Amino acid sequence: MSMPPDTLPADAGPTAPAATAREAQQPAATPSRGAPQATAEASRPAAGANCHTDGAAPQAPAGAPVIALAGAPNVGKSTLFNALTGARRTVGNWPGTTVEVGRGAWTIPGGAVSLVDLPGAYSLDPLSPDEELTRDLLLNPDPAQRPDAVVVVASTAHLARSLYLVAQVRETTLPVIVALTMIDVATRRGIDVDTAALERALGCEVVSLDPRRRTGHEELDQVLRDVLDAGPLTPRGASAVGDHLSEAVSDGEQPAAYPMPDPTGGDGDGDGDSLARADERFAWIEHAIAVSVTERADRRQTWSDRIDRWATAPVIGPLLFLAVMWAVFQVTTKVAGPMQDALDGFFSGPVTDAARAGLGAVGLGGGVIEGFVTNGLIAGVGMVLTFVPLMALMFVLLAVLEDSGYMARAAVVTDRLMARLGLPGRAFLPLVVGFGCNVPAIAATRILPQARHRVLTALLVPFTSCSARLTVYVLLATTFFPDRAGTVVFAMYLTSIVLVVLIGLLLKSTLWRAVGADPLVLDLPPYQRPTVRLSLSVMWLRLQGFLRTASGIIVATVCVVWVLQSIPVVAGESFGSVPVADSLYAAISRLVAPLLTPAGFGEWQAVSALVVGFVAKEAVISSWAQTYAVADPSAGRVPGSLGHQLLQTFEVSSGGHAGVAVVAFMVFLLAYTPCVATLAAQKREIGMKWTVLGVGIGLIAAWVLSVLVFQVGRLFW
Amino acid sequence: MNAGPLTAVLAAFQSGVTSLDEVSTRTGLSRDVVAASVDHLVRLGRIEARSLAIGCPDGGCGTCASGTADGTAGCGSSGPSMRRFGPVLVSLSLRRPDR
Numbered sequence: 001m002s003m004p005p006d007t008l009p010a011d012a013g014p015t016a017p018a019a020t021a022r023e024a025q026q027p028a029a030t031p032s033r034g035a036p037q038a039t040a041e042a043s044r045p046a047a048g049a050n051c052h053t054d055g056a057a058p059q060a061p062a063g064a065p066v067i068a069l070a071g072a073p074n075v076g077k078s079t080l081f082n083a084l085t086g087a088r089r090t091v092g093n094w095p096g097t098t099v100e101v102g103r104g105a106w107t108i109p110g111g112a113v114s115l116v117d118l119p120g121a122y123s124l125d126p127l128s129p130d131e132e133l134t135r136d137l138l139l140n141p142d143p144a145q146r147p148d149a150v151v152v153v154a155s156t157a158h159l160a161r162s163l164y165l166v167a168q169v170r171e172t173t174l175p176v177i178v179a180l181t182m183i184d185v186a187t188r189r190g191i192d193v194d195t196a197a198l199e200r201a202l203g204c205e206v207v208s209l210d211p212r213r214r215t216g217h218e219e220l221d222q223v224l225r226d227v228l229d230a231g232p233l234t235p236r237g238a239s240a241v242g243d244h245l246s247e248a249v250s251d252g253e254q255p256a257a258y259p260m261p262d263p264t265g266g267d268g269d270g271d272g273d274s275l276a277r278a279d280e281r282f283a284w285i286e287h288a289i290a291v292s293v294t295e296r297a298d299r300r301q302t303w304s305d306r307i308d309r310w311a312t313a314p315v316i317g318p319l320l321f322l323a324v325m326w327a328v329f330q331v332t333t334k335v336a337g338p339m340q341d342a343l344d345g346f347f348s349g350p351v352t353d354a355a356r357a358g359l360g361a362v363g364l365g366g367g368v369i370e371g372f373v374t375n376g377l378i379a380g381v382g383m384v385l386t387f388v389p390l391m392a393l394m395f396v397l398l399a400v401l402e403d404s405g406y407m408a409r410a411a412v413v414t415d416r417l418m419a420r421l422g423l424p425g426r427a428f429l430p431l432v433v434g435f436g437c438n439v440p441a442i443a444a445t446r447i448l449p450q451a452r453h454r455v456l457t458a459l460l461v462p463f464t465s466c467s468a469r470l471t472v473y474v475l476l477a478t479t480f481f482p483d484r485a486g487t488v489v490f491a492m493y494l495t496s497i498v499l500v501v502l503i504g505l506l507l508k509s510t511l512w513r514a515v516g517a518d519p520l521v522l523d524l525p526p527y528q529r530p531t532v533r534l535s536l537s538v539m540w541l542r543l544q545g546f547l548r549t550a551s552g553i554i555v556a557t558v559c560v561v562w563v564l565q566s567i568p569v570v571a572g573e574s575f576g577s578v579p580v581a582d583s584l585y586a587a588i589s590r591l592v593a594p595l596l597t598p599a600g601f602g603e604w605q606a607v608s609a610l611v612v613g614f615v616a617k618e619a620v621i622s623s624w625a626q627t628y629a630v631a632d633p634s635a636g637r638v639p640g641s642l643g644h645q646l647l648q649t650f651e652v653s654s655g656g657h658a659g660v661a662v663v664a665f666m667v668f669l670l671a672y673t674p675c676v677a678t679l680a681a682q683k684r685e686i687g688m689k690w691t692v693l694g695v696g697i698g699l700i701a702a703w704v705l706s707v708l709v710f711q712v713g714r715l716f717w
Numbered sequence: 718m719n720a721g722p723l724t725a726v727l728a729a730f731q732s733g734v735t736s737l738d739e740v741s742t743r744t745g746l747s748r749d750v751v752a753a754s755v756d757h758l759v760r761l762g763r764i765e766a767r768s769l770a771i772g773c774p775d776g777g778c779g780t781c782a783s784g785t786a787d788g789t790a791g792c793g794s795s796g797p798s799m800r801r802f803g804p805v806l807v808s809l810s811l812r813r814p815d816r
Contacts, residue, residue: 159749161753164757278761279720279722280721282753282757285722286722290747293749305738
């Protein structure tokens with residue numbers, strides 16, 4: 001039954017006569033939407049009660065129908081509220097709660113109604129006080145608290161998300177209007193909604209509008225008027241309660257309460273019931289969308305989706321990733337090479353000369369101190385610092401790949417590979433981190449839920465080739481394979497991936513037979529244009545880490561190596577003036593060297609670098625620089641001379657197969673313990689027992705693989 | 718009751734899909750419905766969703782073995798940032814009752 005329009009004067013104040021007139025004309029037992037019971041009017045929170053007013057905010061007359069404005073957050077609800085009420089509202093806590101609601105007068109044909117801006121709620125299953133209030137108001141069986149109708153604001157661009165609330169409200173008899181917003185966004189994305197079809201599917205009125213441009217409001221005004229006049233809706237699904245209500249309405253009876261899914265807000269007795277109920281609602285939503293929403297074929301996929309078709313494809317994806325990484329190493333080695341040579345010349349020339357002159361001026365020239373400064377600090381640390389341009393360039397390129405979102409796709413590709421091998425899927429993340437630095441990668445194993453997964457992954461991380469090892473690869477690759485340095489470095493990274501997979505499979509089939517792969521789904525962020533500032537800041541952050549290592553642990557290592565190289569082990573030599581071949585440093589290395597003769601690098605110069613490399617991989621470079629500088633200090637350092645001396649060493653140790661021997665050396669370097677910081681991180685995360693086992697696995701793998709590479713390789717090379 | 722979208726999405730998770738696009742392809746549901754279903758399953762506690770930022774552990778540098786005393790990165794890796802640079806993924810996994 002319709003309520004006479006003249007009972008709702010648009011400009012009536014909150015005075016008794018209007019309400020009285022309305023009540024007087026209201027048939028006592030007629031379930032009209034626009035005419036709730038008198039008792040309800042009396043107990044309904046009065047407009048403005050417990051509220052403060054934002055300026056002069058006219059309210060609907062007391063007893064005017066109350067319309068709830070509901071919807072998920074960020075769908076344009078408040079914008080619509082402002083548009084409907086002229087942005088005049090009172091704001092205050094809802095009685096009995098701490099939840100703030102806005103109220104305002106909304107003029108529709110026939111009079112003003114009180115519009116209540118409910119807190120944003122995705123559903124009527126509350127997870128917050130805001131959602132609880134929305135649930136209580138919409139489902140409360142007390143007529144005094146109940147709105148006369150509800151307008152659910154739904155984003156057209158994310159219709160499925162918005163319709164869950166509609167599905168729940170449609171399980172009651174509450175008159176409901178769905179107000180579609182963000183039409184423009186949806187249109188840009190190629191989404192079109194047939195509102196007539198959506199109305200039929202939802203069983204309620206649907207109005208398209210644009211609150212920002214204030215279009216569609218007149219239609220909404222009229223639709224609300226019609227809805228208020230039409231009476232209660234039949235709940236969707238025609239449940240037993242709904243049927244009962246329909247019968248009651250047809251008999252002209254006032255229902256005692258609006259039926260609802262569950263007066264407590266729950267959805268059944270157990271998880272299974274909740275899922276089944278929600279599943280039924282989503283099936284209803286899916287049907288509504290299927291019959292009313294069309295996506296233009298050319299707009300169904302964003303450009304991110306189109307790129308991802310290739311970037312995450314099972315075969316093309318890994319190949320693309322490898323091609324990208326090959327390009328990174330090519331650019332890095334080609335562009336940084338000349339800068340590296342220039343820096344080498346700078347440290348071995350002007351810096352060394354200045355240090356000698358300075359020390360000579362203060363009477364320390366020509367002695368132990370000068371040897372320590374020039375052949376120790378400047379030669380060792382300076383050689384490590386020559387890699388700054390190379391590291392900076394690589395860090396920039398990787399930062400660009402990360403910032404653009406491509407590295408996330410690479411992670412998906414890696415994840416898929418690991419999942420197919422039966423390794424824990426989530427383990428890919430620490431492993432990807434490990435290609436930058438093993439230490440944070442070990443810490444990142446905490447994201448794994450099971451202890452066995454953490455141990456397994458922490459043991460695999462050292463096999464990922466960190467950026468410190470890159471410096472040694474570059475030095476050796478540019479020396480031994482000058483024309484194919486980038487490809488050689490890239491091959492070492494490929495070897496690293498293969499090693500991770502092989503060792504992972506080995507451990508899985510032995511120590512962790514019961515380890516299963518967790519189902520893992522990744523939601524990828526869209527691609528974005530890398531920003532120069534961000535890429536440079538990431539590069540600088542990482543470069544600082546490299547410089548901190550060079551200025552801290554490398555300086556300390558250089559000092560220890562210099563002391564060991566200064567201690568003579570043969571009679572007749574004195575501290576500080578002993579040839580390094582007769583030093584304690586060489587003597588210790590010679591003890592270990594025979595073990596590595598089968599791998600083609602059983603000379604003390606190569607072995608000593610590996611021993612020092614336990615501390616940090618950059619120290620391999622500095623120790624070589626010290627060794628060869630001290631070996632012939634009178635000759636002075638010539639830019640690039642380190643490479644030539646290395647070439648001679650490997651020629652001797654390999655019996656003329658220097659190329660194969662240096663590859664075997666790089667494989668050994670890749671597989672054995674990365675650095676003491678990684679060991680400390682491992683001990684902290686997985687304990688001493690597993691750390692020691694990891695060191696053992698690394699050394700055994702390094703020895704076996706390097707011997708295999710050399711012995712097989714020298715047959716062909 | 719026939720299997721609805723939520724059941725279909727859960728089944729796709731259990732079968733080992735690796736992205737929401739794959740879920741969409743396998744279930745025949747629109748991407749919008751899949752995304753809404755995943756959101757709802759997270760609300761129901763059936764699925765866990767957590768952001769994974771490559772470059773540092775979840776707890777930031779303070780929980781990292783190489784973190785400095787003042788809580789900043791000490792390793793050269795990208796540290797935590799308000800801008801959350803680096804690849805950020807949302808890992809969605811089936812929640813198990815024993816966790």
